[in-house]
Amino acid sequence: MKKQTLSWTIVSSLLAASQAAWAASFVVQDIQVSGLDRVAQATVLNYLPARVGQAFDDNRSAAAIRALYDTGLFDDVQLARQGDVLVVTVVERPTIGEINISGNSKLPTEQLLQALKAANVGKGDMLDKAALLKMQRELEAQYLTMGHYGVKVDTTIEPLANNRAKVNIAVKEGGIARIKQVKIVGNKAFSEQELLSQLELGTPRTLSIPMLSSRDKFAKEKLVGDLEALNSFYRDRGYLNFEIVSTQVSLTPDKQGVFITISVNEGDQYKIGTVDVYGVERLTKQQVQDSMKLRQGEVFSQKALEESRKNLSTYLGEQGYAFSKIGAKPDIDEARKIVNISLNVDSGKRTYVRRINIRGNNRTKDEVYRRELRQLESSWFAAEQLERSKVRLQRLPYVEEVRITTEPVAGTPDQVDLNVIVSERSSNQFRIGAGYSQSQGLLVNLAVTQDNFMGTGKQLEVNIDNSESNRNFLISYDNPYYTPEGLSRGFSIYYNEYDAEAEDISAYASDKFGANVKFAFPLSENDSVSFTAGAEQRKIILGTAPADHIKEFTDKHGLEYKQLPLTLSYVHDTRNRSIFPNAGQRHRLSIQSALPGSDLQYTKFAYDGAFYKAITDDVTFSLKAKVAVGKGQGDLDGLPFFEKYTAGGIRSVRGYEQNSLGPLDSKGDAKGGDALLTTTAEVLFPMPLASDVKSVKMSAFVDAGNVFDTSDNFDSAEIRYSAGLGVVWLSPIGPFEVSYAKPLNAKDGDKEQSLQFSIGASF
Known part of the structure; x- marks a missing residue:
């Protein structure tokens, strides 16, 4: 107690002495500044709230010291009086000479240095300890968002010569905090396991790969989303009064494990009573009935309510009412546990489209996209036509994504502008180089492929390649809008040298030269027909020991053939996009035959x-x-033996060698057949660790198929099956596909090949 009294006495004496020194106000006759090195004296005098000829006292002293500290230039400021001279003594803050960052692996050093520089903590800047401490806390916060709850950032400062300082930032990232347990309490209607399956956070699932799973990585934003998912789960099952009572998140002492406990109060389940819809004069009775997903006596569902509102809005949108509002008013009967629902429809004014703006078309002419639109300017707004326009745009091979937004026209409630925002993918490719393919051997290739030639939407391809089995020269051109109505026309000229023996088919080679012209006619939005007519000259070169069926054919029909092929096709296509579609169907029926004047008469029928x-x-x-x-x-x-179907390989039944399935010739090689059946069931999903990359997809698949001598020889017991995983990458030089498959019922003599790849995958 005596020591404390003595301390207060000393402090009081010092304060009194200080006040006595400044008690008498004096007029400043001169100002002297000492301790300056890099800072100019004029800078100090500019910030100092004191001037020669002005009175100065203790009240001004505190303000003067504070003003100089606030500049951030000084670590210490002292004022003294010598007669009528005001003496300012300062200690300059050191400048940052070096910054060393260690221990960081998740965040690049360059990124951290840029963040520090943005906060004025960089080489050459004054050392601001407050700013440095703030950046230290922000850095820790960044690691916390990544799940590193054990992160620790330490900062030390070392003095250097010439009043400079070295800043050392040591990062201890610690491990990522993993979820050890998620527990839900208070639930009665649903099991805890069923509720946990609704959450994004949790322990890794049974079949997941722990190193690739992010399910057990805790993040606050994910937790918020999971709580909303629980809320939606219960509301979709009639629990209107469901609430999350509390959420507790605790860390293990080493901050590596997370335990989450969610306490819920389910409340009672409600069923649907009456459902009344008002203001639907512009809709038919059938449209209203089709819109309703709510049924009297069924358990109330928030999802069904929203779907009903959306359906009503869609029907109105098809009639041009773009800004309809459907309000829902629930009337809850607590005693009977039912909800009576009233839907009030306000269709608003019928809207027409004033202007359509195309945005994002950096490579493509405006008219190329406009000709695909089914919603037109100066016509009534139609939601169905708008959606159809979006699908048609997404089917273009040079379009990656399409968004269409609606903007009301200011001051005109019955008009809107549409913004068609296109995200384009590269469609103009130039390729020159060499490579290797399992089916083609050594590849030498020179190709120019443009799906969007000069931004016109026309397709042009010039291809010259050389491999062990194929030598090709091709020029192809196609105009999808040869006429404004959508008639397309194209042509191609080609030369091909093909060595079948190099592809393990039979001992022969084939040289052919030809040209063709193609026309396609749209029948409707989803249907089209096309025909291709051409002329071709083919020459067969037999190997040293050709198979019997080839020798017999050439003995009978000769080695050279003139052909006039004609192909008729019908296509029904409802896919929402041409590359990586996730909705719709595509069916193609075709018949190929030889016109009179051809040396060989045959017909091929196909469904794809x-x-x-x-x-x-x-x-x-x-x-x-x-x-x-x-x-x-x-x-x-x-x-003809060179027109027979083949199977096996990455384009048909994976896991078996290219063209290796089916009947064998006298040499034991696959000779192909007159009948083919292949099928694939596949699930496509984002690639782990690259889910944001839209150009890459993985798949799990089951393939089945084979070829047969004739359709009469079809035998289901001869169908081959395989299963595996695949990856498709839309690379800058074309689609690249790789698969790993294992045959499921291979028989003696089958040629297996698990790993296969190809450039130019088909969709």
Whole structure:
């Protein structure tokens, strides 16, 4: 107690002495500044609230010291009086000479240095300890958002010569905090396991790969989303009074483990009573009934209510009412536990489109996109036509994504402007180089491919390549809008040298030269027909020991053939995009035959179909099938040996060597057949650790198929099956596909090949 009294006495004496020194006001006759090194004296005098000729006392002293401290230039400021001279003594803050950052692996050093510099903590800046401390806290906060709850950032300062300082920032990132347990208490209607399955956060699922799973990485924003998911889960099942009572998040002492406890109060379940809809004069009774997903006596569902409102809005949008409002008023009967619902429809004024703005088309002419639009300017707004326009744009091979936004016209409530925002993908490719393919051997390639030639939407391809089995020269051109009505026209000229023996088919080679012209006619938004007519000259070069069926064919029909092929096709396509679709179907029927004047008369029939269904926003299920049959005519018993179907490889039944399935010739090689059946069931999903990269997709698949001598020889027991994983990457040089598959029912003599790849994957 005596020591405390003595301390207060000393402090009081010092304060009294200080006040006595300044008690008498004096007029400043001169100002002297000492301790300056880099800071100019004029800078101090400019910030100092004292001037020669002015009176100065203790009240001004505190303000003067505070003003100089606030400049951030000094670590210490003292004022003294010598007669009528005001003496200012300062200690300058050191400048930062070096910054060393260590221990950081998750955040790059360059990124941290840029953040420090933005906060005026960089080389050459004055050392501001407050700013440095703030940046230290912000750095720790960044690590916390990444789940590093054990992070620790230490800062030390070392003096250097010439009043400079070295700043050392040592980061101890610690491990990522992993969720050890998520517990839900208070639930009675649903099991804890069912509720946990609704959450994004939790312990890794049974079949997941722990190193690739992010489910157990705790993040506050994910927790908020999970709580909302729980709320939606209960409301969609009639629990209107459901509430989350509390959420407790605790860390283990080492800050590496997270335990989450969510306490809920379910409340009672409610069913739907009456459902009344008002203000629907512009809709038919059938449209109203089709819109309603709410049924009297069923359990109330918030999701069903929103779907009903959305459906009503969609029907009104098809009639041009772009800004309809559907209000929902629930009337809860607590005694009977029912909800009577009233929907009030305000259609607003009928709207028409004033202007359509195309944005994001950096490479493509405006008219190329406008010709795909089904919603027109100066016409009534139609939601159905707007959606159709979006789908047509997304089907273009040079379009990655399309967004269409609606903007009301100021001062005119019955008009809107549409903004069509296009995200374009590169469609103009130039490729020169060499490579290797399992099916083609050594590749030498020179190609120019433009799906959007000069921004006109026309397609141009010039391709010269050389491999062990194929030598190609191709020039192809296609104009999808040869006429304004959408008639397309294209042509191609080609030369091909093909060595079948290099692809393990049979001992022969084929040289062909030809040209064709193609026209396609749209029948409707989803249907089109096309025909391709051409002329071709083919020459067969037999190997040293050709298979018997080839020798017999060439002995009978010769080695050179003139052909006039004609192909008719019908396509029904409802896919929402051409690359990586997640909804819709595509079916193609075709017949190819030889026109009179051809040396060989035969006909080929084919069906090629695909079905796509979104499982989630990022996961898609697809089912594909191909059936083809060929028939010989005249003196041909079947298809010419060089026109037969083949199977096996990355484009048909993966896990088996390219073109290795089906009947064998006298040499034991696959000779192809007149009938083909292949099918694929596939689930596509984002690639782990690269889910934001839209150009890469992974898949899990099951393939099945084979070829047969004729359709009469079809035997289901001969169908081959395989299963595996695949990756498709839309690379700058074209689609790149790789797969790993294992045959499920391979038989003796089958040629297996698990790892396969290809450039130029088909969709």
